[in-house]
Amino acid sequence: xxxxxxxxxxPASIPxxxxxxxxxxxxxxxxxxxxxxxEAYSKLLVNPDNSTTRYxxxxxxxxxxxxxxENHVHEQxxxxxYILKGRGLMRLGERxxxxxxxxxxxxxxxxxxxxxxxxxxxxxxxVVTVPxxxxxxxxxxxxxxxNPDGGATSPASPSA
Numbered sequence: 001x002x003x004x005x006x007x008x009x010x011p012a013s014i015p016x017x018x019x020x021x022x023x024x025x026x027x028x029x030x031x032x033x034x035x036x037x038x039e040a041y042s043k044l045l046v047n048p049d050n051s052t053t054r055y056x057x058x059x060x061x062x063x064x065x066x067x068x069x070e071n072h073v074h075e076q077x078x079x080x081x082y083i084l085k086g087r088g089l090m091r092l093g094e095r096x097x098x099x100x101x102x103x104x105x106x107x108x109x110x111x112x113x114x115x116x117x118x119x120x121x122x123x124x125x126x127v128v129t130v131p132x133x134x135x136x137x138x139x140x141x142x143x144x145x146x147n148p149d150g151g152a153t154s155p156a157s158p159s160a
Contacts, residue, residue, distance in 0.1 A: 021052060026060055039067030040117075047132050057132035063088065063123040068116035077129050079107040081115070086123035090115045099125075 024045050031041040044050060046058040063069075063086075071091065081090075083103045090099050091114045092107060099105060099115070107113050117123040 036070040039064040040069050055131055057129040059127050061125050061127055063117040065117055069114050071112050071114040073112045076109050080128045081105040082126045084124045086121050087119040088115055088123045089118045
């Protein structure tokens with residue numbers, strides 16, 4: 001190697017994009033309200049649009065009291081939900097389940113599902129989706145939620 005060549009300390013098996021990854025602070029991201037969601041918001045923490053991932057979508061979601069996502073189905077995508085705070089009612093196929101903190105819910109492809117906040121406090125949870133492409137984020141017209149002080153940050157200024 002000549003002195004004029006740049007030294008790259010990464011092993012050859014690590015793609016260049018891997019060196020461009022960075023931590024993401026949830027409080028620095030805006031809340032968006034995806035289509036078919038009502039008073040139900042997400043912060044898109046890691047997905048193909050804002051990182052080098054090609055396969056998954058990792059988001060923090062917050063449903064205000066009485067907030068919900070309509071019944072829908074993904075033909076190929078799988079979800080894992082992990083409830084952090086609050087209570088809700090999740091429909092999986094023809095069955096309904098009460099969900100609460102420390103519960104994980106797996107939703108396989110092809111299963112009709114929905115979620116509603118049935119409590120008096122915000123329902124806060126993590127959602128991981130694989131593959132991410134089926135969510136069609138690029139084509140969605142997700143609406144940023146404006147903060148009264150002019151910054152687009154939060155529907156109710158949650159602590160997350």
